[in-house]
Amino acid sequence: MARNGFFTGLDIGTSSIKVLVAEFIKGEMNVIGVSNVESSGVKDGIIVDIEAAATAIKSAIEQAEEKAGISIERVNVGLPANHLQIEPTQGMIPVPSESKEIKDEDVDSVVRSALTKSITPEREVISLVPEEFIVDGFQGIRDPRGMMGIRLEMRGLIYTGPSTILHNLRKTVERAGIKVENIIITPLAMAKTVLNEGEREFGATVIDMGAGQTTVASMRAQELQYTNIYPEGGEYVTKDISKVLKTSMQIAEALKFNFGSADMATTSLTETVPVEVVGSEEPIEVTERYLAEIISARIRHILERIKQDLVRGRLLELPGGVILVGGGAILPGVVELAQEIFQTNVKLHVPNQVGIRNPMFANVISLVEYVGTMTEVDILSQGAVSGEELLRRKPVDMGTPSMTVTAPELNRSYDVKPSRAVESFQEPDYIPQPLPKEPAAPKEAKPKMGERMRGVFGSLFD
Structure with a gap:
C-alpha cells in the first residue's frame, strides 16, 4: 500500500542524470518536479569521477527543487545490476513477548537473523526482500x-553488490550535499513497476x-529471476x-535522433x-537507408547477444x-527489430505521468x-539492513495482515553477473557501402525527410 508524502x-546514467520528485496521496503518485542534465564522471553506469559526478548531481537536484518548489534533503538512488548477486536466506x-503476539520488533529481529548469512568482505548487502513468513509452521504469510505464535521464521532473498561501487555511490551523493535515503536496485524496481500484475506473476x-x-x-512469480548487463547502448x-x-559525435547524435531508424524496410533509398x-x-549526401543500416547493425548485435542468454535460460518462453x-x-523500428529477433511479443513501455511520457x-x-509503494514489512526489512531509523517510518495506512499460499519454488539463477565487458569501441560487423541512387518503388507514399524531422529535444516532453 502506498505511503503518503514526498519522495525523490x-x-x-551514463549520458544523463535525472531527478524526479513526486507526492503520494492516497496511493496516487503525482509528479511535481523533474530534471534532466548531462551526465559527467559516469561510465557504463558506474561512477568513475566522484567530483565530476557530484557536480552534475547537484545541478540536477537544484533544477528539480526549483520546479517542485521544495527543498530536497534525501534521495532514493538507483543502483545498476553490475556484479549483482542474489542469494536465498532464512x-x-x-x-x-508474554502475549506471544508478533510485533514490529519481532519482524526486525527475524530479518536480522537472516542477515547473519556469510557474505564475503568485498561485498555488501543492498537489500533483503522477504518472500514469506512462517508462524508455528503455517506458511505463506505476508x-x-x-498474529499469535511461538516461533517466527522468514524466507527471503538477499541482494548483494561490490562494496566499492556502493561506497562510491554514497560518497558522490553526499558530496553533492544530499543524503541517501535508500539504495534501490534499478532492475528490481523496473520489473516491479513497469510490469503489470499478470506479467509479474x-x-x-x-x-x-x-x-x-x-x-x-x-520476473516471474513476483520475484526477480534473472538480470544481466551488456556494456553496449545508445552511445555505441x-x-x-x-x-x-567520419563525422563528429555531435552530428552523429543529431543524425540518429532526427533521421535514424532501426527498420531498414521502412526507410528510403532516395x-x-x-x-x-x-x-x-563539402558535405556528403547520405541516404536514409544507409543510415538505417549503420544503426540497425549495432542494435541487432546487442539484441542477438541478449537473445542467446534468454534462450539459454528459457526466458523467452515467459508469456509476458x-x-x-x-x-x-x-x-523508430527498434520494437519491430526486437520482434524479428526474439520471435515473441514485444512492446514499448511509455510512462503515463503527465509531462514525462517518454521511455527514457x-x-x-x-x-x-x-x-x-513499499509495505510496512518492506520498510522494516530495509531498516534492518541499513540500521537507519529513518527507514522505519510508518506509512499512513496499514492493511490487515494476510495469509496467502506461496507459489511453487521455481528454478532460478541466484548468481547474477554481467556479461564480459567490451574493452573498447567495436566496429560494426561490416562496413556499409554506398547504395545505388536508382529509386526503388515505394510500398506507399511517405512524407519528405524534412517533414519527418524529429528534434533531439522535442521528444523529451509532451
Whole structure:
C-alpha cells in the first residue's frame, strides 16, 4: 500500500542524470518536479569521477527543487545490476513477548537473523526482500504482525553488490550535499513497476536500453529471476555513425535522433541528408537507408547477444514477452527489430505521468514508485539492513495482515553477473557501402525527410 508524502528519485546514467520528485496521496503518485542534465564522471553506469559526478548531481537536484518548489534533503538512488548477486536466506526466532503476539520488533529481529548469512568482505548487502513468513509452521504469510505464535521464521532473498561501487555511490551523493535515503536496485524496481500484475506473476522480461549499457531483468512469480548487463547502448550507435561517416559525435547524435531508424524496410533509398565529414570542405549526401543500416547493425548485435542468454535460460518462453524501456528504445523500428529477433511479443513501455511520457524517464519513475509503494514489512526489512531509523517510518495506512499460499519454488539463477565487458569501441560487423541512387518503388507514399524531422529535444516532453 502506498505511503503518503514526498519522495525523490535519483537516476545516475551514463549520458544523463535525472531527478524526479513526486507526492503520494492516497496511493496516487503525482509528479511535481523533474530534471534532466548531462551526465559527467559516469561510465557504463558506474561512477568513475566522484567530483565530476557530484557536480552534475547537484545541478540536477537544484533544477528539480526549483520546479517542485521544495527543498530536497534525501534521495532514493538507483543502483545498476553490475556484479549483482542474489542469494536465498532464512531466519528464525522465538517470539519473546508474554502475549506471544508478533510485533514490529519481532519482524526486525527475524530479518536480522537472516542477515547473519556469510557474505564475503568485498561485498555488501543492498537489500533483503522477504518472500514469506512462517508462524508455528503455517506458511505463506505476508505480514505476521498481530498474529499469535511461538516461533517466527522468514524466507527471503538477499541482494548483494561490490562494496566499492556502493561506497562510491554514497560518497558522490553526499558530496553533492544530499543524503541517501535508500539504495534501490534499478532492475528490481523496473520489473516491479513497469510490469503489470499478470506479467509479474506469469513472467516477462524488461530490457532497458540506456546510453552506456543495456540492462535485462526477468520476473516471474513476483520475484526477480534473472538480470544481466551488456556494456553496449545508445552511445555505441552514435559512435558507429561517427566512425563510418567520419563525422563528429555531435552530428552523429543529431543524425540518429532526427533521421535514424532501426527498420531498414521502412526507410528510403532516395531521401538524403547532407553530412559534414572530416577532411572534406563539402558535405556528403547520405541516404536514409544507409543510415538505417549503420544503426540497425549495432542494435541487432546487442539484441542477438541478449537473445542467446534468454534462450539459454528459457526466458523467452515467459508469456509476458519483452518490454522495452530507455532512451535507446525510442528510435523508430527498434520494437519491430526486437520482434524479428526474439520471435515473441514485444512492446514499448511509455510512462503515463503527465509531462514525462517518454521511455527514457522509466528508470527514475520506477525508483520513486518502488519506494512510495513499499509495505510496512518492506520498510522494516530495509531498516534492518541499513540500521537507519529513518527507514522505519510508518506509512499512513496499514492493511490487515494476510495469509496467502506461496507459489511453487521455481528454478532460478541466484548468481547474477554481467556479461564480459567490451574493452573498447567495436566496429560494426561490416562496413556499409554506398547504395545505388536508382529509386526503388515505394510500398506507399511517405512524407519528405524534412517533414519527418524529429528534434533531439522535442521528444523529451509532451
